[in-house]
Amino acid sequence: MNNFISNLFNLNDKVAVIIGAGGHLCSQISKGLALSGCHLSLLDIRMEKIQSLKNEIHKSSVCEILNIKMDVGIKKDHEKALKKIENKFGRIDILINGAGINGATPFFDISEKEWDEINNSQIKGTFFGCQVFGQHMIKNKYGSIINISSVSSGPPLSKAYTYSVSKAGIKNLTQNLGREWGNKGVRVNAIKPGFFPTKWNKKNFLNKKRINQIMSHTPMVRFGETKELIGVIIWLASDASSFVTGTEIAIDGGFSSMTI
Numbered sequence: 001m002n003n004f005i006s007n008l009f010n011l012n013d014k015v016a017v018i019i020g021a022g023g024h025l026c027s028q029i030s031k032g033l034a035l036s037g038c039h040l041s042l043l044d045i046r047m048e049k050i051q052s053l054k055n056e057i058h059k060s061s062v063c064e065i066l067n068i069k070m071d072v073g074i075k076k077d078h079e080k081a082l083k084k085i086e087n088k089f090g091r092i093d094i095l096i097n098g099a100g101i102n103g104a105t106p107f108f109d110i111s112e113k114e115w116d117e118i119n120n121s122q123i124k125g126t127f128f129g130c131q132v133f134g135q136h137m138i139k140n141k142y143g144s145i146i147n148i149s150s151v152s153s154g155p156p157l158s159k160a161y162t163y164s165v166s167k168a169g170i171k172n173l174t175q176n177l178g179r180e181w182g183n184k185g186v187r188v189n190a191i192k193p194g195f196f197p198t199k200w201n202k203k204n205f206l207n208k209k210r211i212n213q214i215m216s217h218t219p220m221v222r223f224g225e226t227k228e229l230i231g232v233i234i235w236l237a238s239d240a241s242s243f244v245t246g247t248e249i250a251i252d253g254g255f256s257s258m259t260i
Contacts, residue, residue, distance in 0.1 A: 009238045012037035015089040016237065017081075019072060019129050020099030022049025024198045025148065025226055029096060032230030033237070034061040038094065041066045041085045064089075072099040072125030078132040092136055094237045097129040097170075098148045102163045104204040115162050122166030123173070130177055134186060141185035144237050147174050149190040151252050159205060171248050178246020187245040189236050194252025196224045219254030 016033045020026045021042035027049075034040055034057045042050040042065060050067045057065060066088050070077035085092060100122040103114050126147050137143030151157065153171040156164035170190060177188040195214055197206055206214075215221050232249055235241050250256045 008240045009234055010037075011094075011234065011238055014038045014093040014237070015041070015085070015091055016094035016096065017041045017043065017085060017092050017133060018096040018098060019043045019070075019125065020097075020148075022046045022053060023098060023100075025193065025196060025229060026096060026098035027053050028226035029098065029229060029233050031057055031060075032227075032233060033094070034063045034065075036234055036237075037063070038237075039064040039089060041068060041081070041089070041092075043068045043070050043081055044099070045069060045071050072128065073120035075128045075132065078128045082132055082136060086136070091140060092133055093143055095129060095133045095137070095143065095145045096148070096233070097126040097145065099125045100148065100163075100166070102160060102200070102204075104159050105161075107161050110162060118162040119166050119169075122163065123169040126170050126173060130173065130188065134177065134181070134188075137186045138181065138184050143186045144241075145177070145186065145188045146233060146236050147188070147190040149174065149192045149248050151192060151194050151250070151255050153192065153248070174248060175246045182245055187236075187241070189241075189244060189246070190248045191229065191232055191236070192248045192250040192252065192256070193229065194218065194224055194250070194255045196226055196229075214255075217255055217258045218252070219258060222253065224251065224253060 016038040018026050018030045021030050022044040030040060044050045047069045054065045054067055068081045068084055070081050101118055103118050147170050149171045150167040152160055152164040153167040174188055174190040229251055232251055
């Protein structure tokens with residue numbers, strides 16, 4: 001049985017690219033992929049974040065790691081990163097599109113600058129990631145792309161107006177590419193996390209009233225822990241999910257299934 005499970009979910013020597021690797025969710029995802037046997041390319045605009053992550057990963061894993069600074073809203077940065085990764089590893093098997101910022105500005109106060117910054121980091125960054133790295137995968141006729149959606153992809157969460165729009169776009173893009181690339185050896189899926197609060201979330205979104213509202217709408221009556229994302233990532237990254245594409249997988253404690 002152990003050999004069966006190991007073979008089914010085998011990621012040994014796979015090459016994984018994690019965009020936004022320094023973030024709250026993707027840093028934990030990076031650790032999980034490293035422990036699963038992957039070699040990593042950690043991409044983020046904050047080099048200090050991914051350098052710290054690289055050092056932490058190497059305490060428990062001997063995987064090869066390439067750190068690259070990039071702005072997800074600039075297509076040239078994606079293209080430059082692809083060349084560096086090809087030179088280092090020769091191929092890419094797994095892509096995690098996980099960069100993104102949020103905003104809690106009231107709707108009538110949202111500036112064009114804030115609208116553009118959030119959408120650039122979320123939907124535009126995911127678009128470029130799929131376009132640039134997806135083309136590499138299509139050429140190789142193999143790959144798994146995992147985008148990061150949200151329970152706010154629809155119906156939207158209150159207060160997170162621009163973020164919700166961008167996450168709805170990521171869900172739609174995932175479905176589009178799952179359809180288009182279904183016969184090309186490249187699978188495109190998204191995970192749909194519920195509430196995995198960061199310090200920023202706690203400061204800008206989570207007052208006592210809102211926490212009570214979230215808990216009353218979450219059957220498990222708790223927030224998620226980032227380590228709880230790893231299982232579904234391994235499944236989607238591996239050939240265990242070889243007939244899964246164009247879908248959005250909820251990891252939300254039942255939030256999406258709740259009404260009254």
